Amino acid sequence: MNVIPIESLTYTPEIIAKASGHFAAEGLDVQFQVTRGSAQAIQTVIAGGAQITRVGDTEMMVATGERGAPVKAVAQPSQASTLRVLSSAERPVATPQDMRGKMIGIPSEGGTSETLVDTLATSAGLTDTDLSKQVVGLSPGVFDLVKQGRIDAYLVAMDASVVVKQQEPGAVVLDPAQFIAGGTQVYMTSQETLDDPTKRDVVQRYLRAIKAAMEQVIADEPLDETLELLGSEYDIPVLKQPEVAKETLRTYIASWQANEGALLETPADKWTAIYEEAVGVGQLPAGLDPSAWFTNELLPGASS
Known part of the structure; x- marks a missing residue:
């Protein structure tokens, strides 16, 4: 469930996971659907219409911390604002x-x-x-x-x-x-999915495929193969300017690794800093426990 059309370098991990067969290797048939903004994406996941979506960190925090939505962040694909x-x-x-x-x-x-x-x-x-x-x-x-x-x-x-x-x-x-910790993106799923072993396994396989795609792109230093794969799946306007596309993609790659830790991992201290920033601008009340809103347990190599 995407909040903007997938024809963007923002979704390079998802596109490469599909084009290079990482989803297929995990036994997944993944379909991407565009929705009208984060609120609808979150509601669709809660209702079971989609198993996972990618939204902004603060939007996810407001959904669960302010409105009590039964959702949780399971990965942080973009670890810095894009x-x-x-x-x-x-x-x-x-x-x-x-x-x-x-x-x-x-x-x-x-x-x-x-x-x-x-x-x-x-x-x-x-x-x-x-x-x-x-x-x-x-x-x-x-x-x-x-x-x-x-x-x-x-x-x-x-x-x-x-x-x-x-x-x-x-x-x-x-x-x-x-200057700030916020502006990152998270993969989010419902608590119902996390509580169901079969559905939870699907999300874990999805995240394995995404991580494999990220590693593939990072290893492709010239990025020529990556651009070819992206263009084989979707008509992405910036690909008509290969050097601009490469410069943009390298900045996205840096955002995947901004935490200087494992790909997709959400550090507790940075998550808390994002929450405190949201409190500072009146998005959330003080005194909540943001650690209850995310988990790294579904990431590749984690025990779950």
Whole structure:
């Protein structure tokens, strides 16, 4: 269950697991379905319409910590934020402190991007009155709004930031992972799936295939074979620019390994830091136990 179309380098592990036969080797026939945002994806998993989905860390925490949803994170495929803040050299937003007095563009109201802006602002001691936010969508021409002075910066996916940086060499790119713990992605399943040995085994096999795919991509240093495999399964626009695709993919690979530990593993200390950031921006109440919301027990090599 995907919250955005799979035709993106974001889903490289999933696409490679399918194209290279890692899913098949685990006896899995995996179908990807796009849903309208994280809320619907989480609800579909709870209802049994899908066994696993990939969502933002804070969205998963809010679902279970605030709303009591019977779900749990079972892996962390992206261990650092893959969103970026783009601005111009004339009015740069190179650090969270630089957002003071600025107008920040976001794709939509109330989503992951807005939460990320709020978290970055809080990390710099800023409040809502210190900056402004404006919905600008996701069109390729948003950087024109920066050049026109209508906004000072905006949130964008890593793929798009690489393309814009190539077109606008003077653009300033802020990487949230340099300042905050949140913005990662998790694989999430239902408690009902975890309690059912047969369904639990399916999720474990899925994660084994994903890890094998990640290891395959990491080993392919030139990335030529990886790009060929990605293109054999889906029409991914950035593949038309191989060097841009490779630069983007190397940044994604770095996000898979950001915790400097095992692939897919969720470190307890970083998970707690993400929770504390969510508390700081009012997404969750203080005093909860975030360790109950994730497990590493289903990862390859773990005892379960």
